[in-house]
């Protein structure tokens with residue numbers, strides 16, 4: 001569905017550096033990383049809203065620029081900033097966008113508008129941030145897209161609606177030919193629905209793996225401070241120390257179990273643990 005190879009974009013102060021990953025049909029991939037890591041830049045490059053310096057981007061196996069029109073007809077896109085005309089109503093804006101899509105489904109759009117509690121006659125400028133996001137989602141989901149690409153689609157949404165959206169996304173990939181790629185800071189959403197996680201930091205991919213593999217290969221280790229010395233510290237990706245003990249993230253926790261025995265406690269990490277410890281070191 002999506003294949004990115006050695007993608008590079010240099011902004012002088014920031015460089016998206018040799019980014020590579022791929023997404024197969026039927027899966028949801030979450031794209032995580034701290035502020036300014038390069039998530040939006042990557043998404044804009046995929047959508048050809050920015051010009052890449054080098055590398056390859058293929059969507060549905062085809063070059064994303066050469067086959068741009070055909071590809072975009074099959075992509076549902078949600079952007080983190082509103083790109084609608086503020087003075088139009090939801091209906092008027094939809095009337096402009098819909099004809100661009102060969103497979104526009106008016107019935108489905110109206111269903112989403114109803115489910116999302118939106119009013120077709122309301123002006124875009126009168127919508128709250130969350131309502132604008134709901135409108136973006138309704139547009140993105142109403143033309144039978146094969147690939148849905150979203151930049152922070154759940155930001156600004158309350159937990160109840162977020163949970164509804166996750167259900168909608170989950171039902172979309174039940175069709176095993178469709179995939180979803182989205183960036184988010186809400187890692188608990190990904191714990192619920194993502195199959196794959198791509199983690200970017202300072203413009204470089206840290207990993208792009210299945211969620212289960214990631215959660216199994218790391219452990220949060222807790223123990224007394226007496227266990228830490230110059231050598232044992234090197235076993236940890238990141239450490240947090242208090243007066244009495246420490247908590248740290250390590251890859252291959254079984255190795256540490258052998259090293260420290262029953263003196264440590266090993267817990268399963270959350271995606272947030274992995275992100276925070278990896279970034280702060």
Ligand SMILES: Nc1ncnc2c1ncn2[C@@H]1O[C@H](COP(=O)(O)OP(=O)(O)OP(=O)(O)O)[C@@H](O)[C@H]1O
Pocket residue numbers: 011013014033034035036037038039040041042
């Ligand atoms: N058009 C541009 N010109 C110059 N620098 C840019 C441009 N767009 C983005 N950047 C820089 O690229 C870096 C990555 O930005 P990007 O928006 O991709 O991060 P992000 O991971 O999406 O962050 P956030 O989580 O805060 O949305 C930042 O340092 C930003 O200042």
